[in-house]
Amino acid sequence: xxxxxxxxxxxxxxxxxxxxxxxxxxxxxxxxxxxxxxxxxxxxxxxxxxxxxxxxxxxxxxxxxxxxxxxxxxxxxxxxxxxxxxxxxxxxxxxxxxxxxxxxxxxxxxxxxxxxxxxxxxxxxxxxxxxxxxxxxxxxxxxxxxxxxxxxxxxxxxx
Amino acid sequence: xxxxxxxxxxxxxxxxxxxxxxxxxxxxxxxxxxxxxxxxxxxxxxxxxxxxxxxxxxxxxxxxxxxxxxxxxxxxxxxxxxxxxxxxxxxxxxxxxxxxxxxxxxxxxxxxxxxxxxxxxxxxxxxxxxxxxxxxxxxxxxxxxxxxxxxxxxxxxxx
DNA sequence: CTAGAGATTCAAGTGCACTTGAAGTCAAGG
DNA sequence: CCTTGACTTCAAGTGCACTTGAATCTCTAG
Numbered sequence: 001x002x003x004x005x006x007x008x009x010x011x012x013x014x015x016x017x018x019x020x021x022x023x024x025x026x027x028x029x030x031x032x033x034x035x036x037x038x039x040x041x042x043x044x045x046x047x048x049x050x051x052x053x054x055x056x057x058x059x060x061x062x063x064x065x066x067x068x069x070x071x072x073x074x075x076x077x078x079x080x081x082x083x084x085x086x087x088x089x090x091x092x093x094x095x096x097x098x099x100x101x102x103x104x105x106x107x108x109x110x111x112x113x114x115x116x117x118x119x120x121x122x123x124x125x126x127x128x129x130x131x132x133x134x135x136x137x138x139x140x141x142x143x144x145x146x147x148x149x150x151x152x153x154x155x156x157x158x159x
Numbered sequence: 160x161x162x163x164x165x166x167x168x169x170x171x172x173x174x175x176x177x178x179x180x181x182x183x184x185x186x187x188x189x190x191x192x193x194x195x196x197x198x199x200x201x202x203x204x205x206x207x208x209x210x211x212x213x214x215x216x217x218x219x220x221x222x223x224x225x226x227x228x229x230x231x232x233x234x235x236x237x238x239x240x241x242x243x244x245x246x247x248x249x250x251x252x253x254x255x256x257x258x259x260x261x262x263x264x265x266x267x268x269x270x271x272x273x274x275x276x277x278x279x280x281x282x283x284x285x286x287x288x289x290x291x292x293x294x295x296x297x298x299x300x301x302x303x304x305x306x307x308x309x310x311x312x313x314x315x316x317x318x
Numbered sequence: 319c320t321a322g323a324g325a326t327t328c329a330a331g332t333g334c335a336c337t338t339g340a341a342g343t344c345a346a347g348g
Numbered sequence: 349c350c351t352t353g354a355c356t357t358c359a360a361g362t363g364c365a366c367t368t369g370a371a372t373c374t375c376t377a378g
Contacts, residue, residue, distance in 0.1 A: 016324065026325090027367055035365095045374055047325055067272055071365070096276045103273045107266055113226055114262045175354065185355090186337055194335095204344055206355055230335070319378100326373065336362085343356065348349105 012041070012049040022058040029058070037061060037075050053086050060095075067103055171200070171208040181217040188217070196220060196234050212245050219254070226262055 019026045032038045033048070038057050040048040057078060064074045077095050081087045178185045191197050192207070197216050199207040216237060223233045236254050240246045 014325080025367080028365080030326095031366060043374095045325080046327095047374080063272060063276060065365090067269065099276060100273055103269050103276075107269050110226065110262050110266050110269075113222060114259055116222065173354080184337080187335080189357095190336060204355080205357095206344085224335090229333095321378090322376090324373100324375080327371090329369090331368070332366085334364090338361070339359090341357090344354090345352105347352090 011052055013052060013054065015040075015048045015050070018050050018054060018058065021055050022062065024058055024062065032058070032061065032071070035071060035075065037071065037078055051086075056087075056092070060092075064099075067099065068106060069102075170211055172211060172213065174199075174207045174209070177209050177213060177217065180214050181221065183217055183221065191217070191220065191230070194230055194234060196230065196237055210245075215246075215251070219251075223258075226258070227265060228261075 013021070015026050015029055018024075018029055022029075024032075029038065033040060038050065038054050038061075040050050040054075043049055060078070061071075061074050064077070065071075069077075077098070080095060081091055172180070174185045174188055177183075177188060181188075183191075188197065192199060197209065197213050197220075199209050199213075202208055219237065220230075220233050223236070224230075228236075236257070239254060240250055
């Protein structure tokens with residue numbers, strides 16, 4: 001499988017090489033493959049061989065997880081990449097643009113939590129009139145299934 | 160158990176009431192109690208009765224989880240509260256000050272990821288010379304078990 | 319030729335944070 | 349009296365993201 005790559009450097013990576021370059025365990029890589037996030041060809045012996053651009057896919061997965069996406073969500077994003085050719089800058093850019101918004105959203109949530117922390121819990125009254133959580137006469141109870149608006153949705157994005 | 164609270168309003172909450180006020184399922188509350196994050200007294204019938212300030216503890220737990228702490232970490236923080244009296248503003252403030260730093264840290268990480276996203280993956284080369292991940296001659300391989308410095312630590316804080 | 323490193327599959331296990339289900343108890347209302 | 353609803357315990361199940369273990373196979377170096 002000689003290509004234009006320098007001598008000794010194949011265009012294909014073994015699972016061990018891919019693991020070393022991405023810092024992701026081989027067991028995890030097999031798991032990703034099983035879930036359809038990455039793909040490999042097989043040698044005659046049945047060993048996996050990954051195309052070089054797979055490192056970028058794995059990098060993307062790792063990034064996405066740090067941001068808070070589930071593997072299923074990551075797969076959904078990766079599935080948007082073109083199948084018929086190796087993804088270009090533009091292809092990747094399209095995905096990541098989408099992301100910046102999600103990250104910013106999450107950052108805003110954290111800012112909100114930081115404030116809520118000071119305003120609600122930090123003050124020692126859980127912001128009685130704003131949150132109504134500690135309201136002794138339960139005016140908040142009328143709002144429905146407990147006052148939730150200071151909580152944010154349960155796991156709306158990442159954990 | 161009459162206190163200075165208005166008629167019909169007990170100083171103690173049933174698990175159902177606590178669930179309604181915090182928006183946390185009764186099963187979760189029992190789970191928290193089993194793990195020592197909250198505590199209850201029992202009626203003669205064996206039913207749980209929570210002191211009113213427990214709502215604040217639960218609120219704290221919910222907040223902490225949204226920020227990314229594990230229950231074990233939350234417990235460690237709650238254990239810092241005084242046992243011999245109902246926590247005051249100052250008691251809660253001490254905990255949350257500690258936190259603001261963690262939140263800011265996490266925000267910084269997300270900002271870093273957002274940049275890394277553009278600079279590394281977004282550009283379509285995974286930042287060849289910065290990350291060395293895609294370096295065809297493997298200069299990065301010398302760094303040890305794969306280039307990780309663009310990844311951040313695995314789950315250092317939150318998920 | 320043989321040892322050892324690295325690959326394979328498949329099933330089962332792990333850790334976290336709960337949820338669900340089964341079987342039972344208890345107090346209040348019709 | 350009987351039902352209803354809220355509570356109880358305990359065991360087992362869930363979802364996610366993997367990891368671990370066992371048994372086996374393949375490649376490379378000495």
